[in-house]
Amino acid sequence: MLEYEGVQYKGFRNIYNEEGEATGFQVGIRMIGYRGAWLSEFRFGYIEVDGEKFLADRCTFVVSGVEYTYEETFNLGRVKWPLNEAMIVRVQKPGGLAQGSHTVSALYGQVASYVPFGSGELDINQKPGGHGHSESFGYTREMIIV
Amino acid sequence: MSEERKVPKRGISTYCFYPQLGVNMDLEDIFMHMQDMGATGLEILADGIIPGYPYPSEEWLNKWFGLIKKYDIVPVEYGHWVESRLYPGQREASLEESLEQLIRDIKLAHYLGFTCMRTKLGVISETLDPVSNWREIIHEALPYAEAFNVVMQPEIHAPTKLTDRMVNDYVEFIEKENTKYFGFNIDFGVFQNKPVPEMARFFREDRVSKPEDIIPLLPYVHCCHAKYYNMSADFEETTIPYREVIQIMIEHGWDGYLLSEYEGPHKEDINHCIEQVRRHHVFMKKILGQ
Amino acid sequence: MMEIEALQYKGFRNLKDENGDICGFQVGIRFVAYRGPWLSQFRFAYVKVDDVEYGPDVCTFFVNGVEYTYAEMLKPENWRVKVQMQAPIYIHVKKEGGLAMGCHRVSVKFSEIASYIPERMDDINSEMFEMMHGNDPAYNRDMIIV
Numbered sequence: 001m002l003e004y005e006g007v008q009y010k011g012f013r014n015i016y017n018e019e020g021e022a023t024g025f026q027v028g029i030r031m032i033g034y035r036g037a038w039l040s041e042f043r044f045g046y047i048e049v050d051g052e053k054f055l056a057d058r059c060t061f062v063v064s065g066v067e068y069t070y071e072e073t074f075n076l077g078r079v080k081w082p083l084n085e086a087m088i089v090r091v092q093k094p095g096g097l098a099q100g101s102h103t104v105s106a107l108y109g110q111v112a113s114y115v116p117f118g119s120g121e122l123d124i125n126q127k128p129g130g131h132g133h134s135e136s137f138g139y140t141r142e143m144i145i146v
Numbered sequence: 147m148s149e150e151r152k153v154p155k156r157g158i159s160t161y162c163f164y165p166q167l168g169v170n171m172d173l174e175d176i177f178m179h180m181q182d183m184g185a186t187g188l189e190i191l192a193d194g195i196i197p198g199y200p201y202p203s204e205e206w207l208n209k210w211f212g213l214i215k216k217y218d219i220v221p222v223e224y225g226h227w228v229e230s231r232l233y234p235g236q237r238e239a240s241l242e243e244s245l246e247q248l249i250r251d252i253k254l255a256h257y258l259g260f261t262c263m264r265t266k267l268g269v270i271s272e273t274l275d276p277v278s279n280w281r282e283i284i285h286e287a288l289p290y291a292e293a294f295n296v297v298m299q300p301e302i303h304a305p306t307k308l309t310d311r312m313v314n315d316y317v318e319f320i321e322k323e324n325t326k327y328f329g330f331n332i333d334f335g336v337f338q339n340k341p342v343p344e345m346a347r348f349f350r351e352d353r354v355s356k357p358e359d360i361i362p363l364l365p366y367v368h369c370c371h372a373k374y375y376n377m378s379a380d381f382e383e384t385t386i387p388y389r390e391v392i393q394i395m396i397e398h399g400w401d402g403y404l405l406s407e408y409e410g411p412h413k414e415d416i417n418h419c420i421e422q423v424r425r426h427h428v429f430m431k432k433i434l435g436q
Numbered sequence: 437m438m439e440i441e442a443l444q445y446k447g448f449r450n451l452k453d454e455n456g457d458i459c460g461f462q463v464g465i466r467f468v469a470y471r472g473p474w475l476s477q478f479r480f481a482y483v484k485v486d487d488v489e490y491g492p493d494v495c496t497f498f499v500n501g502v503e504y505t506y507a508e509m510l511k512p513e514n515w516r517v518k519v520q521m522q523a524p525i526y527i528h529v530k531k532e533g534g535l536a537m538g539c540h541r542v543s544v545k546f547s548e549i550a551s552y553i554p555e556r557m558d559d560i561n562s563e564m565f566e567m568m569h570g571n572d573p574a575y576n577r578d579m580i581i582v
Contacts, residue, residue, distance in 0.1 A: 001168065001169065002168045002169050003169065004165065004166075004169045004170075004414065032165050033164065033165075033194070034160075034161055034164040034191045034193075034194050035191055035193035035194045035227070036193055036194060036199070038229065038232060040232050040233045040234070041229065041231075041232065074233065074234050075233070077229075077232040077233055080193075080199060080200075082197065082198065082199070083167075083168070083193065083194035084167070084168040084194070084197060111231060112227070112229075113227065113228070113229045113230040113231045113232070113239075113267075113268030113269065113277075114227055114266040114267070114268060114269055114274075115269065116271065116272050116274070117231065117237065117270070137414065
C-alpha cells in the first residue's frame with residue numbers, strides 16, 4: 001500500500017555495494033494525483049536531505065523494478081510510472097546517511113499536454129512539491145535511518 | 147401507459163477520492179459507496195485505476211467484471227488523455243502518435259464496457275485551445291469509435307465558456323461529420339458563479355457561463371461532470387446554480403449521467419470526501435424529485 | 437478496505453424487501469483491534485439512530501455473508517466461527533420505511549468477551565464500555581442516507 005505523503009517512509013534506507021560499503025541511500029516517491037506519468041513526461045528537481053540537494057546527475061530512478069538514469073527516461077513515452085506504485089530514487093552519496101533523524105524533501109512532477117505548454121517544468125530553486133508546483137504537505141518528512 | 151419522464155441519471159467519478167486510492171481506499175470501496183447512494187454510473191480515470199495501464203492483466207480484468215456485476219455498476223465514462231507533448235521539446239504530436247494513443251484507449255474502454263470517453267486532447271494556448279490537428283485526429287479515430295461503440299468527448303471545463311469559439315468549432319465539426327461518436331462532457335464548473343472561499347484565487351468572474359447556454363449543446367452531451375466544490379450541511383452546493391441547469395436538462399428530456407466530481411478543498415481527509423459526495427447525492431435526488 | 441472507525445460509512449443504506457419496499461437499514465461495524473472474536477463471544481446491546489435504540493430483537497447480523505440472529509450467534513457451537521479482521525459485520529435493522537434521507541447520528545454498542553481479561557469486564561452494560569467508547573467518534577458517527 002502507498003502512504004498518503006509524496007515522500008514515502010517505506011524504503012528509506014542506505015544502499016550498499018558488494019563490499020558492504022554504503023554508497024548512498026534510497027527514498028520512495030509517489031504521485032499524489034489521478035494519473036501516473038509516462039516516463040518521458042516525468043520531471044525531477046531534487047531530493048534534499050538536511051539542506052543538501054541531490055540533483056538528477058546523482059540519482060537513478062527505479063520504476064517497476066527497472067532502474068533508469070534521468071536521461072534515459074526522456075525517450076520512454078510508452079513506459080508508465082504507475083499511479084499505484086512508488087518510484088524508488090537511488091541517490092549516490094559515499095558513506096550514505098548517518099544513523100538518526102533526517103529532514104527529507106523532494107521536488108518532482110510531470111508535464112501534461114492538456115495544460116498549457118511550460119506548466120509542470122521544474123526549476124531546482126523551487127520549494128519541495130509534486131506535479132511541478134510547490135505544495136506544503138507530504139513532500140517534506142522527518143525520517144529516521146536505522 | 148404514460149411515457150416515462152426522462153431525467154438525468156446519477157453517478158460518480160473516481161476523481162472524488164483520487165488521493166486516497168491505494169492508500170485508504172480501493173475501487174471496490176468506491177463501488178460500495180455508489181451502491182449505498184443508488185448512484186450507478188461510473189467514470190474512471192483509466193490511467194490511475196487500471197493497474198498496469200494500458201495493459202491490464204487477465205487477473206485484474208476478471209476482477210473488474212466481477213465487481214461491475216456484484217455492485218450493479220454502469221461503466222459510463224472512461225477518462226483518458228491524448229498526449230501531444232510526450233517528449234521534451236515536442237510541441238505537437240504527429241497524427242500517428244496521437245492515433246496510437248486514442249485507438250488504444252477506444253479499444254480498452256469498449257472492452258471494459260464503457261460507452262463514453264472523456265477525451266483530453268493536448269492544448270496549445272492558455273485558453274486551452276486544442277492541438278491544431280484535432281480535426282484530423284478525431285476524423286481518423288471516428289471509424290474506430292463507431293466500430294467499438296464509444297463516444298469521444300472533450301470536457302468543456304472552466305475557464306472555457308460554453309459560448310466560446312472553441313465549443314462552436316466542435317459543434318460545426320460534429321455537424322459536418324454527421325456523427326454520434328463525438329460530443330461533449332460539460333463540467334458544471336463552467337456555471338460556477340461564486341468563489342469557493344479557500345480557492346478564491348482560481349475563480350474567474352469573467353468566465354461564467356449561463357445555465358441556458360447549455361441548451362444548444364445538449365443534443366451532443368452524453369454525460370456531465372457534476373462538479374461540486376462545497377456541499378453545505380443542509381445539502382446545497384453553494385457556488386454553482388445546479389437547480390437552473392438541471393431544470394433545463396429535465397425540460398429538454400436529457401437523460402444522460404451526472405457524474406459527481408469533487409474539486410473542493412480537503413481531499414486529504416477521507417471522511418470529508420465521503421460526506422461531501424453523500425451530501426451531493428442527497429442534493430441531486432432532491433432536485434430530481436427522487 | 438476497512439475504514440479506521442468502528443462504524444463503517446460504506447454500507448450505510450436503507451434495505452428493500454422483495455417487493456421493493458424499504459424495510460429497514462444496514463450499518464457495518466468492525467473490531468478496532470488486533471483480533472476478531474469467535475461468534476459466541478460477540479456481545480451486542482443496540483444500534484442507536486438519532487436517540488432511538490434498536491435492540492437484538494429487530495437486528496440480524498451478517499458475518500462472512502451468513503445471516504445470524506443474535507441468539508444464533510451466541511449458541512455454543514458457534515464458537516468455531518470467527519469474526520474476521522478483514523471484513524465488517526453488517527447489521528440489518530428492521531424498520532418499516534427505513535431511515536429518512538439526510539444526516540443521522542448513529543451509535544452501535546457492541547463488544548467481545550475475552551478470556552484473558554477479568555470476567556467482570558464481560559458485561560457490555562458495565563461502565564467499561566461507556567468509559568471506553570461512550571464519546572468515541574469511532575463508535576458514534578454522523579452519516580448520511582441518500
